[in-house]
Each structure stands twice: as C-alpha cells, then as structure tokens.
Amino acid sequence: MIICQGVPRFHDVGRDSRLRWSGRRAAKRILELGTAIGYSGTWLARALADGGELITVEHSTDTAAIARRNFEKTGVAPKVTLLVGHAQTLLRDLKGPFDLIFNDIDKAGYPEVLDPCIERLRVGGLLLTDNVLWKGDVARRDKSQETAAIRTYNERLAKDPRMIASIVPLRDGVSIALKVRE
Ligand SMILES: C[S@@+](CC[C@H](N)C(=O)[O-])C[C@H]1O[C@@H](n2cnc3c(N)ncnc32)[C@H](O)[C@@H]1O
Numbered sequence: 001m002i003i004c005q006g007v008p009r010f011h012d013v014g015r016d017s018r019l020r021w022s023g024r025r026a027a028k029r030i031l032e033l034g035t036a037i038g039y040s041g042t043w044l045a046r047a048l049a050d051g052g053e054l055i056t057v058e059h060s061t062d063t064a065a066i067a068r069r070n071f072e073k074t075g076v077a078p079k080v081t082l083l084v085g086h087a088q089t090l091l092r093d094l095k096g097p098f099d100l101i102f103n104d105i106d107k108a109g110y111p112e113v114l115d116p117c118i119e120r121l122r123v124g125g126l127l128l129t130d131n132v133l134w135k136g137d138v139a140r141r142d143k144s145q146e147t148a149a150i151r152t153y154n155e156r157l158a159k160d161p162r163m164i165a166s167i168v169p170l171r172d173g174v175s176i177a178l179k180v181r182e
Pocket residue numbers: 033034035036037038039040041057058059060063085086087088104105106109
C-alpha cells in the first residue's frame with residue numbers, strides 16, 4: 001500500500017517510475033539519525049557512491065565510541081562522520097541536501113525530526129524510518145508515548161504534500177518516503 005497526500009492506495013511500488021528512478025542513483029550524501037554500534041551505518045556507507053559521505057548521529061558517547069571502532073574495523077571510517085549529540089539539536093546545523101536519510105532514534109523523538117529531515121532531503125531523495133509499526137501497537141489502543149509519537153509521525157508523513165510514503169511490513173515496519181517536491 002502507498003499513501004499519497006494522506007490517501008492510501010494499493011500500489012505496485014516496483015512499477016512506479018519515480019521510485020525506480022530514485023533507486024537507480026547511488027547516494028552521495030546520507031544522513032543517519034541513531035548510529036548505535038554502527039551496524040546500519042556500515043551498510044549505508046558501503047552503499048555510497050564513490051566520494052560519498054555518511055553523516056551519522058548518536059547521543060550516547062559510549063555507544064559512539066564502539067561505533068567508531070566498528071567503522072574502523074569494517075573499513076568505512078574514511079567515509080563516515082560521526083556526530084555525538086541529540087539529533088534534534090544537531091539537525092539545526094546540518095545542511096542538506098541529502099540523497100537519503102535513515103531515521104532510527106528514540107521513537108518519542110520522531111515527530112520533532114520529521115520536518116527537519118524533509119527540509120534537508122533533495123527532491124528525489126528517500127527518507128527511511130525504522131519501527132513505524134511498533135510491533136503492531138500503532139494499530140492498537142496502546143497509548144504509550146512511543147506509540148503516540150510514531151502514530152503522529154506516520155500520519156504527518158502520509159499527509160505531507162512533499163512526500164509519497166509507503167510502509168513496508170518488514171519486521172517492525174519500515175517506511176520508505178520519496179520527496180517529490182520542495
Ligand atoms: C535503534 S538504535 C539504532 C540502530 C542502528 N541504526 C542500526 O540499525 O544498527 C537507536 C540509537 O539511537 C540513539 N539515539 C536515540 N535517540 C537519539 C537522539 N535523539 N539523538 C541521537 N541519538 C539517539 C540511541 O542511543 C541508540 O544507540
């Protein structure tokens with residue numbers, strides 16, 4: 001299913017020329033929010049175009065130190081800039097445009113980073129977000145802060161006229177959103 005300006009539609013993503021086109025261009029600039037130990041960051045860095053860069057943000061100093069070591073071990077360190085601090089704060093000084101942004105911070109922080117992420121994405125760029133189904137709780141009566149924040153994030157993203165968003169029911173739910181206009 002794809003959600004375009006708030007309207008859900010069943011959709012063959014593979015045949016959408018805009019999605020196909022965006023998938024063909026290797027990313028030169030990737031931003032990741034939520035580095036943890038650098039697992040997804042390593043894969044993102046490996047997928048960069050030649051000369052590309054990954055900027056990744058982690059608020060725990062200890063975890064960031066482990067990620068730095070892992071980026072060295074996996075050989076991607078020269079392509080990676082690891083910023084230590086809160087994504088919400090660091091985003092203010094991060095200049096776009098990015099080809100791809102991967103959002104994977106604490107779920108309560110999702111709504112606050114949505115607009116800054118969209119603003120820093122190029123038209124044709126992708127915003128990927130993890131855990132958007134939250135074990136199915138987004139569709140239940142669960143009222144936790146995290147669930148409410150993910151619901152808000154998903155709804156705002158679905159209604160944003162700059163984006164075409166689709167939720168892929170892969171594990172905990174990944175949303176893939178394409179920026180189609182400024
Ligand atoms: C789910 S883990 C990230 C996993 C990683 N992206 C991966 O797939 O390998 C979330 C990480 O984001 C960090 N984090 C959570 N909220 C954050 C925030 N507001 N700003 C920066 N880092 C944050 C946490 O310390 C944690 O290491």
